[in-house]
Amino acid sequence: MASARTDDDRRLKPNIELVPELTRAEQQREARRERRQRRRARRKAGSIPPPSGESGYEEHVGDTAKKEADSFSEQLPVTIGDQGKSPLGIFVEEKDLVSYRRDWESSWGGNFGLFQDYTCVRAMLFTRRPTPPHAGVKTCLQIFSIRVTEIDDGLEWPLEVYGLVATRDAVDHNRNIIFRRERDACQCLAKQGSLMLTGPSRAVVFTDPVDIEIQLKVKGTTEQEDKDLISKVLVYGRDFGNDNSGAAGHLVRTTCSSQLCSLELTSAPIAGAVEATIISIEVIQGRWPKNLGIRVVSGTAGTDEDFVLLDARDGRFRVDLADGLIRHSRHIVCVEQDGGLKLSVEAYKRNGDFYEGSAVTVLPPKRFSASLGICKLNFCTVRFTVAWSCLANVGDLKAHGI
Template identity: 40%
Template sequence: MCYTSEPPTPEYLFREQTVQIFSIRVRAPTDGLKWPLHVHGYVATRDSMDRNRNYLFRCARDNCQTLTQNDPFLLLTGPSRGVVFLDPITFEFQLKVKGKGESEDEMLAFGVFYYGDGNACARKLSMSIPHNRCTLEYEVALRPRSVEATISVKIVDGSWPENHRGQVVALTSGVDGEIVLLRSGDRELPVGSDGAIELSRRVVSVDLREKLTVAVDASLSGFLARGTAEFKPENYGTSHGVCDLGSCKIQVAVAWSLFVIVL
């Protein structure tokens, strides 16, 4: 959101090719590791913006994520800004499986790899990368002329339906697949006293020729209610829409920003 409130200055601010990360999945644990896995550590990228780590997953040992064979996806909390693709992107990872004591933790994946497939702008890719004791499967897509969309949601009328599970996803018209921003699972939906819903991740890359849709789902015993809000990308500023779930109305705010490249 660095340049959301500023009019674009052509010599400094750009629409850039970015990498949208949809999901990271742990597959085929080996060497004595078995499901469930209590995982902590991080996965991050470094790109052409500033070479700093941009965390996709970051989980402390005392708050590790439990992965099962039925749900082996890391709970992504990033990126904190769009991942710019001007030259190959570095993926860094250090994932451990929690043991009874810290000295008994076991390494699941450690190292780096480089992503540089610039020929896949129009489709989603699934990359299976073998690591120390598992395979990590990354679902990504290149977005050729994109801006950064930072999403927030807030209940502005009514209340969340009692005992219903919640999910917030983003979809873009150019690539199939949902970008999960929040999935409450069996936990209570994280709604603040002011109605704001705390998302796990907020940033999505959107090509200016596409449409962005934000969907909020409420489900109970197979019944699903979905409210959607649709947005046309902008170079800067904030757009607003409303998802109507019947029992409540949820305001969606999308802050748009261009990119500055530091050479």
């Protein structure tokens, strides 16, 4: 994989300790935030919420990857409840949400709080602290996309969708948000549209079956006219049968349905993985043209599917011209320890036609610390800051007071 890296990336000396670089990046981001806040204060009299397209990520990743990326603060110790044994699941099992909640509260509520609580385990757990002996690589579940493929019962495109999708794994059995939108910040889905995913907020560990909780609604003219689009729980078990559909790196496209719609969820198990957190994406040379849309893509050596960090091809301009920051939607990617993290940037015309793309930069994974990656287009240079961390199961976290 090293041969696939660019000359610029080689000059970045990825094996050196990058903590000073991280500290400088932290200070620069803080200064940029303060400048933006002052500009907003001058433009607006009073506090006005940000546009719905920008608020989604800060709402449900704010206590995990967002704060980690902004501050690089040391991880706060948390108390993890006793690890239990998840019920064995078949490849995909649909369960009634009401009974699922009742079962969850009976099995896990005493140790892990309320059903609606978010995961208390943060990303970048061992990025800056020494990696303890119990931390290492794990099999993880990578969710690439969730798409509404069919609608029924009188619904018509486009749909205004809100609600949540969350995973629950054996780490703490709490919600790890993949998608969340409030009613007043719903997503407008065109025909067979994909949800704008913003999670997970940490790696989804796949050592035991993973539950995927789906609660989506369609916005009506009034709240009383809103409809339940789909309410399901999918259970991804360890044993996928004999067709090799659950083999590491093998893409699985799963369909679940309700009376109103069908969803297609694309995912893959990633074996022997470490956690990569895409902390920042910045234009460091040149300038991103206002008339170009942008798509930022990551991937791993073991899968052919794109893991989209940002898709703003339709004109939702997301490059801050003042400081060059690219506000990406997703941050956590699981990468095979013996593979590589692939990064690339694509530019699009406002009509959606492809304009230009960078070469793919491949970063070798680490067990801790951070890496810098460079992607070049003709009109600008984009730099990625990526933090690495090993993973640990719930029993080890609790035993070590984390």
